[in-house]
Amino acid sequence: MPEPNARQTVYCILQDIQRYDTYSDVALNRWLKKVELNALDRGLVTELVYGITRKQRLLDALISQLARKPLEKQPRDLRIIFSIGLYQLRYLDNIPGGTVVYTSVELAKQNGLQALSGVVNGVLRQYMRSREKGDPLKLPDSVPQRLALSHSYPDWIVEQWLTQLPEAETEQLCEWFNRPPSIDLRVNIQQSSLEEVETALSEQDIATQRLPHSPQGLRLMEKVGALHQLPGFEQGWWTVQDGSAQLVSYLLDPQPGEVIIDACAAPGGKSTHIAELMGDTGRVIACDLHRSRVKRIIHNIQRLQLTSIRTRVDDIRQIKDLTGKGDRVLVDAPCSGLGTLHRHADGRWRQTPELVEELSQLQQELLNAAAAWVKPGGILVYSTCTLHPHENERVATQFLNTHPEWQISPEIPSFATPFLTPEGFLKVWPHQHQMDGFFMVAFNYAG
Ligand SMILES: C[S@@+](CC[C@H](N)C(=O)[O-])C[C@H]1O[C@@H](n2cnc3c(N)ncnc32)[C@H](O)[C@@H]1O
Numbered sequence: 385m386p387e388p389n390a391r392q393t394v395y396c397i398l399q400d401i402q403r404y405d406t407y408s409d410v411a412l413n414r415w416l417k418k419v420e421l422n423a424l425d426r427g428l429v430t431e432l433v434y435g436i437t438r439k440q441r442l443l444d445a446l447i448s449q450l451a452r453k454p455l456e457k458q459p460r461d462l463r464i465i466f467s468i469g470l471y472q473l474r475y476l477d478n479i480p481g482g483t484v485v486y487t488s489v490e491l492a493k494q495n496g497l498q499a500l501s502g503v504v505n506g507v508l509r510q511y512m513r514s515r516e517k518g519d520p521l522k523l524p525d526s527v528p529q530r531l532a533l534s535h536s537y538p539d540w541i542v543e544q545w546l547t548q549l550p551e552a553e554t555e556q557l558c559e560w561f562n563r564p565p566s567i568d569l570r571v572n573i574q575q576s577s578l579e580e581v582e583t584a585l586s587e588q589d590i591a592t593q594r595l596p597h598s599p600q601g602l603r604l605m606e607k608v609g610a611l612h613q614l615p616g617f618e619q620g621w622w623t624v625q626d627g628s629a630q631l632v633s634y635l636l637d638p639q640p641g642e643v644i645i646d647a648c649a650a651p652g653g654k655s656t657h658i659a660e661l662m663g664d665t666g667r668v669i670a671c672d673l674h675r676s677r678v679k680r681i682i683h684n685i686q687r688l689q690l691t692s693i694r695t696r697v698d699d700i701r702q703i704k705d706l707t708g709k710g711d712r713v714l715v716d717a718p719c720s721g722l723g724t725l726h727r728h729a730d731g732r733w734r735q736t737p738e739l740v741e742e743l744s745q746l747q748q749e750l751l752n753a754a755a756a757w758v759k760p761g762g763i764l765v766y767s768t769c770t771l772h773p774h775e776n777e778r779v780a781t782q783f784l785n786t787h788p789e790w791q792i793s794p795e796i797p798s799f800a801t802p803f804l805t806p807e808g809f810l811k812v813w814p815h816q817h818q819m820d821g822f823f824m825v826a827f828n829y830a831g
Pocket residue numbers: 647648649650651652653654655671672673674677698699700701716717718719750
């Protein structure tokens with residue numbers, strides 16, 4: 385392998401992603417551990433890998449428009465070099481065009497594409513020339529395709545959003561998910577307080593802002609390095625959890641001494657929040673299908689020094705002994721993650737309408753199974769971090785249609801008003817509320 389520098393590292397990472405379908409974060413972390421780069425170069429590698437992964441559709445369209453041969457007739461590794469060059473020219477204003485062309489041509493020479501280095505030079509220079517007359521990217525007329533291409537999403541995702549939002553808002557949402565994600569903390573009120581965490585962070589010059597809807601929430605206002613090195617992490621003063629995910633436990637509203645069952649609990653973000661809200665009294669039963677993921681719950685419980693949570697590895701559809709045992713039950717279901725696309729650079733390319741339908745079926749089964757665990761008079765909360773109605777509104781409506789003894793809880797907590805839909809569900813839209821996309825609903829058992 386040629387000498388590792390930032391762009392060569394990006395090339396190797398994108399090759400791994402392309403050849404072995406590796407997740408972008410997995411490939412990035414593996415390579416960043418392997419090569420020695422300074423902080424500036426690590427930042428550039430991260431920006432290029434995530435940025436190119438997100439913008440691959442747009443970059444492919446540019447390559448097809450600028451190169452003589454269609455994309456599928458070019459060597460696969462050439463696409464990587466074009467992408468690295470074009471992404472820098474289009475999005476990284478601080479890197480001079482000449483540097484981008486030179487380093488891209490060098491990449492071609494060093495990676496067995498010597499014969500094509502002239503093509504790399506030609507395509508990148510052509511992009512720079514045509515940009516002087518306007519955007520070289522040609523866009524289709526149809527609204528969904530235009531939005532999908534110009535913000536680099538698959539058509540079906542944008543088409544889906546357009547069924548729920550006006551065009552201008554859909555565009556805002558597309559832009560929102562292309563921005564770097566913010567990081568929110570949830571303060572563990574058993575071990576610390578908002579004020580204590582704010583002070584400890586500000587002593588290290590880390591600015592925070594309180595979250596308007598989450599009483600335990602703080603947003604980090606600038607980029608920080610390794611989160612586990614921040615003050616209070618080892619002592620269990622806080623957990624990383626987005627503001628919208630924090631709302632779920634408030635909707636569940638657990639009371640001290642109650643029995644709460646968290647049906648899909650790993651890695652324990654909501655189970656631990658529930659235990660904190662109950663003052664670590666009563667019992668939280670945290671179930672999950674995967675043993676490896678349950679280990680992560682246990683790890684989090686230990687760090688947060690909570691004693692009221694018991695874990696259980698099981699497919700919740702097979703569990704019989706919890707029937708009628710829960711005062712409140714949470715189903716934070718596995719989902720397509722379409723509300724957290726800003727956190728997963730390849731999320732938009734990995735999901736498909738078919739997978740959404742499979743998930744919708746599974747979600748229905750999980751909700752039906754967990755409903756049997758609620759005591760008469762109890763509460764059942766269903767939540768997801770997706771914005772697809774087939775995983776949200778449709779699952780909830782189908783549940784109500786097939787379970788006449790359940791209704792949407794008529795008591796709407798005051799924090800919930802901004803998110804309330806006409807049907808009585810709560811939906812957090814990122815471009816409106818500046819948080820991850822989330823769906824949640826509380827049901828009352830009247831039986
Ligand atoms: C969205 S995640 C839960 C996140 C968690 N509530 C939190 O806040 O940290 C969904 C979880 O459902 C689990 N799961 C999927 N199918 C399941 C099943 N049949 N039974 C139990 N858990 C399941 C997955 O392993 C995954 O950990």
